[in-house]
Amino acid sequence: MNARRLTWLGAAVAGVIVLIGGGLWYRGHSRPVLPEAASYPSLPAQFHDHLATARRAAGARPANPEAVRRLARLYQANRLDREARTCIQWLAQSEGGLTAQDHYCLAEQALNAGDLPSAQMEMRAVLQAEPAYLAARLVLAESLFKSGEEAAAAAEYEALVAREPDHPQALLGLARLALQRGDDAAAIARLERVLAVHPECTSGAALLAQVLTRRGETERAEALTEWSRQKRDPLPADPWRGALWADCYDVQRLTLRFEELVYSGQMEEARPLLERVAELDPRNWLPHLLKGWTLARAHREADAIVEYRQALEKSGDPERIVPLLVPCLLALGRNPEAIEAVEAALRTRPDSVALLMLQADLAVQQSDPVRTRALLTALLKREPYLYTANMQLAKILWAQHEQAEAVACLTRITKAFPADVASRGLLGQYYLEKEDFAAAVPPLEQALPLATAGSAARERLSAMLVTALGQLADEFAQAKQFRPAAEALTRLAALQPDNPTIEISLGDMLYQAGDAAAARSQWEQALKLAAPADTGLRAALAARLNGPITPEFFQ
Amino acid sequence: MKTKTSLALGLLLAGISAMVWWLSQRGAAAGTPRKLSLDTSSFVPRAIGRAAEGQPWITDLTIYDLDGDGLKDIIACDGRLNQVVWIRQVSRGIFAEQDIGGPVAGPAHVEIADMNGDGRPDVLVASMGVITPSNLKTGAVVVLLNDGAGHFTNRALLDHVARVTWVSAADLNGDGRPDLVVGQFGYLEGEIRWMENKGDWKFESHSLLDLPGTIHAPVADLTGDGHPDIAALVAQDSEEVHLFAGDGQGRFRDHVLWGSTNKDYGSSGLSLCDVNQDGRPDILYTNGDGFDYATPGSRPWHGVQWLENLGDGKFAFHRIGDFPGCYSPVGVDLDGDSDIDVISTSGFNDWSNRSAVSLMCFENLGGDRFVPRPLAHEPTHLIVVKAADLFNDGRTELVTGAFVFYPPYDRASRVTLWERPK
Numbered sequence: 001m002n003a004r005r006l007t008w009l010g011a012a013v014a015g016v017i018v019l020i021g022g023g024l025w026y027r028g029h030s031r032p033v034l035p036e037a038a039s040y041p042s043l044p045a046q047f048h049d050h051l052a053t054a055r056r057a058a059g060a061r062p063a064n065p066e067a068v069r070r071l072a073r074l075y076q077a078n079r080l081d082r083e084a085r086t087c088i089q090w091l092a093q094s095e096g097g098l099t100a101q102d103h104y105c106l107a108e109q110a111l112n113a114g115d116l117p118s119a120q121m122e123m124r125a126v127l128q129a130e131p132a133y134l135a136a137r138l139v140l141a142e143s144l145f146k147s148g149e150e151a152a153a154a155a156e157y158e159a160l161v162a163r164e165p166d167h168p169q170a171l172l173g174l175a176r177l178a179l180q181r182g183d184d185a186a187a188i189a190r191l192e193r194v195l196a197v198h199p200e201c202t203s204g205a206a207l208l209a210q211v212l213t214r215r216g217e218t219e220r221a222e223a224l225t226e227w228s229r230q231k232r233d234p235l236p237a238d239p240w241r242g243a244l245w246a247d248c249y250d251v252q253r254l255t256l257r258f259e260e261l262v263y264s265g266q267m268e269e270a271r272p273l274l275e276r277v278a279e280l281d282p283r284n285w286l287p288h289l290l291k292g293w294t295l296a297r298a299h300r301e302a303d304a305i306v307e308y309r310q311a312l313e314k315s316g317d318p319e320r321i322v323p324l325l326v327p328c329l330l331a332l333g334r335n336p337e338a339i340e341a342v343e344a345a346l347r348t349r350p351d352s353v354a355l356l357m358l359q360a361d362l363a364v365q366q367s368d369p370v371r372t373r374a375l376l377t378a379l380l381k382r383e384p385y386l387y388t389a390n391m392q393l394a395k396i397l398w399a400q401h402e403q404a405e406a407v408a409c410l411t412r413i414t415k416a417f418p419a420d421v422a423s424r425g426l427l428g429q430y431y432l433e434k435e436d437f438a439a440a441v442p443p444l445e446q447a448l449p450l451a452t453a454g455s456a457a458r459e460r461l462s463a464m465l466v467t468a469l470g471q472l473a474d475e476f477a478q479a480k481q482f483r484p485a486a487e488a489l490t491r492l493a494a495l496q497p498d499n500p501t502i503e504i505s506l507g508d509m510l511y512q513a514g515d516a517a518a519a520r521s522q523w524e525q526a527l528k529l530a531a532p533a534d535t536g537l538r539a540a541l542a543a544r545l546n547g548p549i550t551p552e553f554f555q
Numbered sequence: 556m557k558t559k560t561s562l563a564l565g566l567l568l569a570g571i572s573a574m575v576w577w578l579s580q581r582g583a584a585a586g587t588p589r590k591l592s593l594d595t596s597s598f599v600p601r602a603i604g605r606a607a608e609g610q611p612w613i614t615d616l617t618i619y620d621l622d623g624d625g626l627k628d629i630i631a632c633d634g635r636l637n638q639v640v641w642i643r644q645v646s647r648g649i650f651a652e653q654d655i656g657g658p659v660a661g662p663a664h665v666e667i668a669d670m671n672g673d674g675r676p677d678v679l680v681a682s683m684g685v686i687t688p689s690n691l692k693t694g695a696v697v698v699l700l701n702d703g704a705g706h707f708t709n710r711a712l713l714d715h716v717a718r719v720t721w722v723s724a725a726d727l728n729g730d731g732r733p734d735l736v737v738g739q740f741g742y743l744e745g746e747i748r749w750m751e752n753k754g755d756w757k758f759e760s761h762s763l764l765d766l767p768g769t770i771h772a773p774v775a776d777l778t779g780d781g782h783p784d785i786a787a788l789v790a791q792d793s794e795e796v797h798l799f800a801g802d803g804q805g806r807f808r809d810h811v812l813w814g815s816t817n818k819d820y821g822s823s824g825l826s827l828c829d830v831n832q833d834g835r836p837d838i839l840y841t842n843g844d845g846f847d848y849a850t851p852g853s854r855p856w857h858g859v860q861w862l863e864n865l866g867d868g869k870f871a872f873h874r875i876g877d878f879p880g881c882y883s884p885v886g887v888d889l890d891g892d893s894d895i896d897v898i899s900t901s902g903f904n905d906w907s908n909r910s911a912v913s914l915m916c917f918e919n920l921g922g923d924r925f926v927p928r929p930l931a932h933e934p935t936h937l938i939v940v941k942a943a944d945l946f947n948d949g950r951t952e953l954v955t956g957a958f959v960f961y962p963p964y965d966r967a968s969r970v971t972l973w974e975r976p977k
Contacts, residue, residue, distance in 0.1 A: 079855055111816055114860060114874050139816060146795060146814030179765060180809045203792070206743050210765035213744070228743055229690070256819065256854075319962065351609065351964070382609055385637050415658035416637040419684070419693060419715060 034058055034068065034090060035075070035083040043078060044280050047249035050074060058087070065094045072105065077247035081109040100129035104136060104240055111139075116147045134160060135238035138169055150177055166197040169236055172204055184211060200265070202228040232263040245273065251281050255290065262294055270294070285316030293324060301328040318345035319352045326358055330365070338362060353383055360389060369396050380409075385416040394426070403430050414443060421447045421457065428464050437472040444468055445491075466495055473505070482513035500529035504541060508554050511544075520545065591890045591975070593916045593928035598953060598973035600931065603629070604642040604652035607969035611635060612686065613956030616970065618943040619667045621676060622705065627945050629954055630655075630678060631970055632662035634686045639665060639678060639699060642970060647946055650972075656699035656707040661686045661718070664771075668724035668733055675701040683718040683740070690742040694719035696735065696750075712758060713750065717741030717767065725774040725783050727751075728805035734758075736785055738769030747772055747787055747797075751805060763799055763807055767791045771825040775836045778868045786838055788825035792818040796825065796840060800868055812838070812870045813862055821845060821854055823902070828886030830895050831923075835864035843881030845903035846960075852903055853879030859899050859917060875917050875925045880904040887942040887951060894919040898930070900937035900955055906963050913937050914955065914973070934968030936960065950975055 037055065039048065054074050057067040072087035088102050098106075107122035123140040126133060141156035154177050160170035175190035191208040194201050209224035248254055254277050261270035278287040292307030308325040312318060322345040329338035342359045349355055356379045363372040376393040380386065390409040397406035407430055413423035424447035431440035444465040451458035469492040476485035486509040493502045507522030527541045544553060591597065612634035621628045626644040633640055637658045642650050661683035670677045677700050684693020695714040699707035712735065713719070721738030728734065732752040737760075739745040745767030750758040768791025777784040782803035789795050795814035799807040815822075821844035830837040843857045858877040862870040880903030889896045897917040904911040913935050917925040938958035945952040953973035 112856060114813075114815065114872055116813070116872065142816050146811060146816060148811045148813070150810075180811075206767075207765065210744055210746065214762055214765060225690075225743060253855075260819075317962065349962075353610070383635070385635075416660045417684070417693075 033086075034071070035086045038083075040078075040080070043249050044251070046280055047078060050247075050249070063094065065091055065096055068094070069099075069102070072102070073244060074247050076105050076108070077244040078250050079112070079253065081112055085109055098125075100126045100133070100136075101240055103129070107136075107139065108241070111143065116143045119143050120147070132163070133240075134164065134167070135236060135240065138167075138236060141170065141173055145173060145177070150180065153177065166193065168194050168198040168201045168204065168233075172201070172207070175204070175207065179211070184215065187211060199227075200231075201233055202230060203233045231265045232260075234264045234266060235260065248276075249280060251277050251284060251286075254280075255286055258290060262290075262297075267294070283314060285311040285314035285321075288314065289316060289321055289324070292321075292328075296324065296328055301331045304328045305332075319349050319354055321345075323354055323358055326362070335362075335366070339366075353379070356382070357386065357389065360392070364392055369400070372396060380412075384412055387413060387417060387420070391423070394423075398426075403433075406430075414446070419450055421450045421461075424450075425457065425461055425464075428461070428468065432464055432468055435471070437468045437475060440468040441465070441472060441488075441491075462495060466492060469495070473509070477509060480512075482509045485509045486513055498529055500526040500531075500534075500537060503529060504537070504544075507544070511549065512554060590892045593890050593896075593918050593930065595929060595931060597975065598914075598930055599976050600934065600968075600971045600973050602968060602970070603650040603954075603972045604631070604640065604970045607957070607967055609635075610959035610964055610967060611969040612958050612960075613938065613969060614662060614686065614958060615664045615939055616941060616954060616956045617665055617667065618941050618945070618954060619676065621667070621678075621701075625947070627943055627947075629941075629970065630665050630667070631956055632659075632665050632680070634661060634663075634958070637661065639680055644945070656697075657709045659697050659709070660684045660693065660695070663718075663720045664722060666723045670698050670724065670733060671700060673703075675703045677701050678707065679722050679724060679735075681719040681722040681738070683720060685718065688742055689718065690744060691718075692716055694739055694741070696722050696737055710756070712756070713737065713760075717745045720770055721772045723772070723774055727774075727783055727801060729803050734805075736772050736774055738772040738787060739767075740769055740791070741767040742791075743767060745769060745791070747785075747789075747799075749785075749805070749807070761805070764789070764797065764809060766793055768793050768822075770822060773825070773827050775827050777827075777836055777864060779835065779866055786812075786825065786827060788822050788840065790820075790822035790844065794818065794820040794822050794842070796838060796862060798868060798870075810868065813840075813872050815842070817856065819854065821857060823882045824884050824899075826884050826886070828895060830861050830886055830897070830919075831863060832895065833864075835866060837864045837886075838862040838870065839884035839886055839897060841878075841881045841884045841899055843878065843899075843901065843903060845880055852905055852961075853901075857881055857903075859884055859897060861897070873923055876927050878912070878915050878927065881915070882937070883939045885940055885942050889916050889942070889951060890918060894921060897925065898940055898942065898953065900940045902936055902938040902958055902960075904935070906935045906966070911935075914940065914953075930973075933966040934971060935963075935966045937968075937971075945972070 051074060054071040058071040068087050068090055072084050075084035084105060088106055091102055092098050103122045103125040107119045110119035110122060120140060120143055123136050126136040137156055137160050141153050144153035144156060157170040157173045160167045171190045171194045175187045178187035188211060191204050194204040205224045206228035209221040209228060212221040254273050258270050258273040274287050274290055277284060288307045288311035292304040295304035295307060305325060305328050308321050311321050322341050325341055326338045339362055342355060342362060346355050360375040360379055363375050373396050376389050379389050390413050394406040394409035410423040410427050413420055424443035428440045428444035444461055448461045448465060451461055469488050473485045473488035476488060486506060489502060489506040489509055493506060496502060503522050503526035507519040510522060511519035523541050523544050530537045614632045614634045616629055616631035618627050618629055620626060621630060621641060628644050629642040631640050637660050638654050639656060639659055639662055640652050641655045642652045645651050659680050659682050662680050663683045664681040666679040667676045668679055669675060677698050680697045682695040682697055692715045694716045696712045696719055698710050698712055700710055701707055717739040718741050719737060720740040723736050724733040726733055727749055728751060732754060734752045735750040737748050737750060746762055747764040747769050748760045748762050750760050753759055766789055768789045770788045770790055772785050772787040774783050774785050776782060777786060777798060778800050782801045784801050785799040787797045789797060796812045798810045798812050801807050821842045823844040824841040826839045827836045828839055829835060839861050841859050845852045845854055857879045859875040859881055861873050861875060863873060864870055875897055878899055878901060880901040881899045882902045883900050885898045886895045888894060889898060896919045899915050901913050910932060912929040912932055914931040914937060916928045916930050918928050919925055934957060936957045936959045937955045939956040941954050942951050944950060955971045957968045959967045
């Protein structure tokens, strides 16, 4: 090999060595830097103070992974996921690497971003380190379910049940999977087990109610539905996620979490969150609103009123506060204060339908028909289809013998509420009294099937409809409109199928309408129904059937 | 080869390459249509139909030429009036509103379909009965039958059920008759069912899902097997997108495509669109509902996403962007560059902040990259948007409906037409 070639070879080897050495050096010395200092306008000053302290600790030399971990948690708790992820990337390259809780944070970030596969990968890393952390397995199972991976989700739910046989969320998940397969029996078995051990699992009650309704077991379904309305399911235990709330400074998230816990009946866990909101933002009226709301639910109306008033003093929205304040005042018999509260709110929100409705309700309770009528009329001009307002106004007008005006209210209700019986019954009654039988029939026919079978209301409606149809048929007959008369009698016969008088009348109308064959059929039916002792009726029928038929029959 | 010759050849080759590249860039520029702007001056809003009085509640609308005169109309659900209204384009750009059919309690969704085979478009209406939260069985499906002379008559096809929020017509079992897909949001109870059309106005219900919270359930062949399938968005703590894969004979298999473990995710809207133009319908999906809890308004996780149809019933999730309070995703080429952009409204933003966006376009830059382009900050409380070439001039107009539920009310609207400036 000559000198030139040796030189080239030496240079090449040196270059390779330099490249490898440089790469190793780069890898050893480059590490994700911690997030830049930044300001977050939606977060309060207390957060920024805490952040500054945490950043100083995390940036100290020598590097302290635990300090970086605390910084990551602070970002994570306030949903600054990008910054939290940067901290965790730093930790990944530190001595000791990532803990199970770090992977859990990454999983939550992935869930927030909708990245279910990444969330599943991270949760599996959590479970590898902490196989007994059931909250992680539940999240994994649910994210697999949400990804449509039914078999994998079932395996994780089964693994949960293997560790905790009555785990409510796992049993619910397995029940849903069974329903997706079309296996009602398996689903019902799971749901029954959940409710036997965890009666507070109201979502299980609601789901079981639906399945039973579909299968026709309506009585039990109704009871379960009623139970499911009491409160929401308790939130599953998750200590790692729960610990993050201590570092949360986001007022909106804290109030949402507070409400979630209240709806689930977990008051002990809810209360500290509200106190934290009040501490973070003393000018915020929401904590007073929410506190008042929870006190009212516990029937501590006097204390609730104090909180609502404080919310108003802090410039809270009267349209939201006063509808909650008024029932508390009324419960304590403080009616004048309730009226004043509504009047004051309307001065700032004159167009608020909610407040106008409240004002009208109060007037009704004060039994002041003049004022009530004025308020309801004004309200209905703005919102013509409010049920309660229309019904209240209709009652006032009816009592003042202004039935025609009341009818306008009732007609609006029938237009907007297809299932309402009361308005239709009242309309039928009105038209019957006016002897406008053609107008009486439609609302009564609509109302009858809606009324509860066997109820007094249904019997009353039936009686009114029988009267209306009978009179209508008479009117048509006298006007020699035999076909419409026959139609009315047909509908009447459907209501009273065993009444021979209706059948003979129907036959007579059909004959005069020119349908002799149909008439004969009705007379034969009437004869079958006629009592043996009713000789007059039987003779009349025999005369018709044997003929000849003369006009005198129909007089 | 001599050095000078090599150098000259190299320079020549470089020059030719540069020239070829320059020409290709010019050709691309010439062939590419000029993109239209996407910003707050791109569209001019104009109220159409009845004036907005008080706090309007438009719950849905659709664009269709209802009278067959060649001019597209708007058919809308008015939750305050309990009425379906026809905002008819009486001449190009001129609109007049009239009520069609009798009252419908709590109308929530409207679709056009010929239900009686007479060749005239009828109007299917999903009726909630009561729009505010209620578990009462006030839901109904109503068809407004078109007599062809501008008159419509109500006929109830289903009633006294959990509140109905979706209805659409499709032949699901291949017998030539339009069946119905019905989504019932309900409240504590709800369901998805399909109603088999037996003829003579008789329908037989088949339950598909026993859960409350259904918002939208459109029909299309999503699996590529030639049979109609149903994509359904289920909210109310489930927060899932379901695929009911059909076999063409009325049998369906339920499969969850994607869901959020966040029960407050706020699923608000779903539509079908071939976003990546690969011939398969994809799913557009918004989560912007902020109605629950004592603090109605936006959440930090609200936004728009799409589920890419990979074929064989498989879908991949892609987040498009954040958008507080968003509703009503619509895929349309809004800037004229031949790809699909995504528009969305906001019904639950922080309206006391004047810079809150009420109408947004996510401009498609290709490669699954979307950039948010605010189109408007007012009017506020927009719950639905549809896009169409209303004037048959090759330009796309937008129509929005407002659901004004919480204060402030100072920038309310009812039905608004958005046109490009002349």
